[in-house]
Amino acid sequence: MESVDIYLNKGVKEVITEFPVIEKILDEFNIGCGACGEGLCLLKDIVEIHNLDEDREKELMARISKVIYPDKEISFPVKKRTKPTSKEIKYSPPMKKMVDEHVLIKRWLALIPKVIESVNLETEEGLILINKGIDFIRNYADKYHHAKEEDETFKYFDNNLDIIKVILNDHVNVRSHVKAMLEAIEEKDKDKLAEHLTAYSEILPKHIKKEDEILYPWMDRNLTTTQIGKLYSKFNEIDTEYGEAPIKHLKFIEKLEKELV
Numbered sequence: 344m345e346s347v348d349i350y351l352n353k354g355v356k357e358v359i360t361e362f363p364v365i366e367k368i369l370d371e372f373n374i375g376c377g378a379c380g381e382g383l384c385l386l387k388d389i390v391e392i393h394n395l396d397e398d399r400e401k402e403l404m405a406r407i408s409k410v411i412y413p414d415k416e417i418s419f420p421v422k423k424r425t426k427p428t429s430k431e432i433k434y435s436p437p438m439k440k441m442v443d444e445h446v447l448i449k450r451w452l453a454l455i456p457k458v459i460e461s462v463n464l465e466t467e468e469g470l471i472l473i474n475k476g477i478d479f480i481r482n483y484a485d486k487y488h489h490a491k492e493e494d495e496t497f498k499y500f501d502n503n504l505d506i507i508k509v510i511l512n513d514h515v516n517v518r519s520h521v522k523a524m525l526e527a528i529e530e531k532d533k534d535k536l537a538e539h540l541t542a543y544s545e546i547l548p549k550h551i552k553k554e555d556e557i558l559y560p561w562m563d564r565n566l567t568t569t570q571i572g573k574l575y576s577k578f579n580e581i582d583t584e585y586g587e588a589p590i591k592h593l594k595f596i597e598k599l600e601k602e603l604v
């Protein structure tokens with residue numbers, strides 16, 4: 344018997360580089376490490392982060408072992424589970440709030456191709472529209488929503504954890520595209536604006552999927568009931584502080600959907 348510990352403690356990208364077929368196996372289990380872009384997570388954490396049930400975990404690890412040691416019987420530790428797993432994700436109230444905010448962000452993302460088509464940086468009307476779009480990105484998707492993520496939820500976790508680093512890295516990338524969008528408006532450069540709006544609209548859907556399906560459920564499993572309660576009351580405070588602003592953003596999206604779709 345030989346242990347796979349040495350591989351369990353390697354970054355998943357490194358393991359995939361050595362054994363490319365493992366990426367396909369992970370894909371079959373809906374663990375898209377290849378598409379993640381970071382692949383920093385250790386192989387041993389993949390099971391915990393993606394919340395596989397015990398049978399799926401055994402199946403996955405057996406298949407991976409077979410690739411790494413085709414001729415040997417391998418033993419591997421099965422993770423202890425504290426809470427039962429189920430297919431349908433049940434979010435705690437604060438996580439549910441953030442998932443719901445993603446819905447409005449996704450409606451905006453769906454509008455971006457039409458916004459790019461119709462954008463006009465030469466007219467006052469055109470400028471009003473694009474500036475409202477940027478305002479939605481900066482003040483709803485970033486300040487209001489990311490305030491709940493970065494300033495409140497992440498503080499309960501070590502920000503050096505791979506799973507958090509991946510998400511924070513996306514936020515940094517998104518912000519750099521927004522900065523370039525503002526420059527493009529200033530320079531009246533339609534192509535530059537389209538380029539960065541497109542890049543933004545490509546990062547965000549994957550980012551939201553990672554949060555909805557991986558990060559938030561993982562956080563829920565790792566927060567205590569007291570911490571979840573504190574988080575929820577903090578979120579309510581943030582909502583009160585922002586007052587009518589989220590409603591204004593919702594109205595903007597609804598109006599745009601009527602005009603552009």
Ligand SMILES: [Fe+2]
Pocket residue numbers: 489492510514550554
């Ligand atoms: Fe985020």
Ligand SMILES: [Fe+2]
Pocket residue numbers: 441445488492551554
């Ligand atoms: Fe988010």
